Amino acid sequence: MRLVFVGPPGAGKGTQAKVICERWKIPQISTGDMLRAAKAQGRLSAELVEKMALGGLVPDQVVVGLIADRTQADDAKNGFLLDGFPRTVPQADALDEMLAARGSKLDLVIALEVPRALLFERAVLRRTDIRTGQIYHLKYKPPPPDAELEHRADDREEVVRNRVETYEGMTSELLPHYEKKGLLARVDGVGDVDEVTRRVLSSIEGRSGREAGATGATEPAERS
Numbered sequence: 487m488r489l490v491f492v493g494p495p496g497a498g499k500g501t502q503a504k505v506i507c508e509r510w511k512i513p514q515i516s517t518g519d520m521l522r523a524a525k526a527q528g529r530l531s532a533e534l535v536e537k538m539a540l541g542g543l544v545p546d547q548v549v550v551g552l553i554a555d556r557t558q559a560d561d562a563k564n565g566f567l568l569d570g571f572p573r574t575v576p577q578a579d580a581l582d583e584m585l586a587a588r589g590s591k592l593d594l595v596i597a598l599e600v601p602r603a604l605l606f607e608r609a610v611l612r613r614t615d616i617r618t619g620q621i622y623h624l625k626y627k628p629p630p631p632d633a634e635l636e637h638r639a640d641d642r643e644e645v646v647r648n649r650v651e652t653y654e655g656m657t658s659e660l661l662p663h664y665e666k667k668g669l670l671a672r673v674d675g676v677g678d679v680d681e682v683t684r685r686v687l688s689s690i691e692g693r694s695g696r697e698a699g700a701t702g703a704t705e706p707a708e709r710s
């Protein structure tokens with residue numbers, strides 16, 4: 487199964503991706519996590535660090551290069567979940583080309599939909615445990631007392647506002663692009679985490695069931 491998660495900042499892409507990837511035994515490939523790791527290791531230029539801190543997008547060729555390498559790793563041979571990539575139509579085209587060159591293609595693009603008002607609360611109160619990568623929320627999923635918490639630099643309210651606006655500009659082209667290709671599933675991201683997981687799984691299983699055709703197989707073990 488080759489999946490893409492699209493959604494505004496704080497929609498729950500990372501939270502849902504962790505559950506889905508565990509169930510389907512595929513890697514979660516997050517361009518945001520890869521860029522933050524590059525920053526932490528001092529491998530990201532000052533210009534890109536600033537762009538991220540202000541809530542803008544980094545250039546297409548940077549993230550396309552990251553994805554081209556990462557999707558060729560052994561653990562991604564049987565599928566992957568791209569979290570936060572592609573974000574622009576040129577990124578989507580580059581992804582199609584790289585997969586086609588490997589005789590492969592995307593199976594499904596899930597757009598997690600959450601209204602603006604909820605996004606701010608979700609993003610601003612998010613904290614991540616830097617030792618485990620676990621995502622917490624000060625109100626909805628309080629961290630344990632021994633967690634080593636990080637508050638992301640781009641989770642300040644004014645930056646979240648810029649990120650939401652960037653997202654809204656970008657999706658006006660990206661979502662119709664995937665809709666035309668028949669790959670888009672819109673999933674309501676409002677509700678508790680388990681409820682949203684059930685909706686996401688039902689989209690994935692619906693798609694994998696259709697692809698399995700006559701066998702009607704829908705279980706993760708059938709993934710390709």
Ligand code: AP5
Nearest residue numbers: 495496497498499500501517518544570608612622623679
């Ligand atoms: P990235 O890291 O991809 O950030 P994002 O897309 O803005 O998404 P977030 O990580 O903020 O949110 P999420 O949807 O994963 O939510 P989460 O599950 O954590 O990108 C960061 C930056 O990198 C970009 O701004 C850009 O500069 C750059 N970049 C990355 N990819 C790029 C690309 N392809 N092209 C160009 N630039 C790129 O949940 C949020 C909070 O809500 C958590 O606290 C969680 O516990 C809570 N929560 C989740 N679900 C629920 C629920 N159902 N109910 C209650 N609380 C919930």
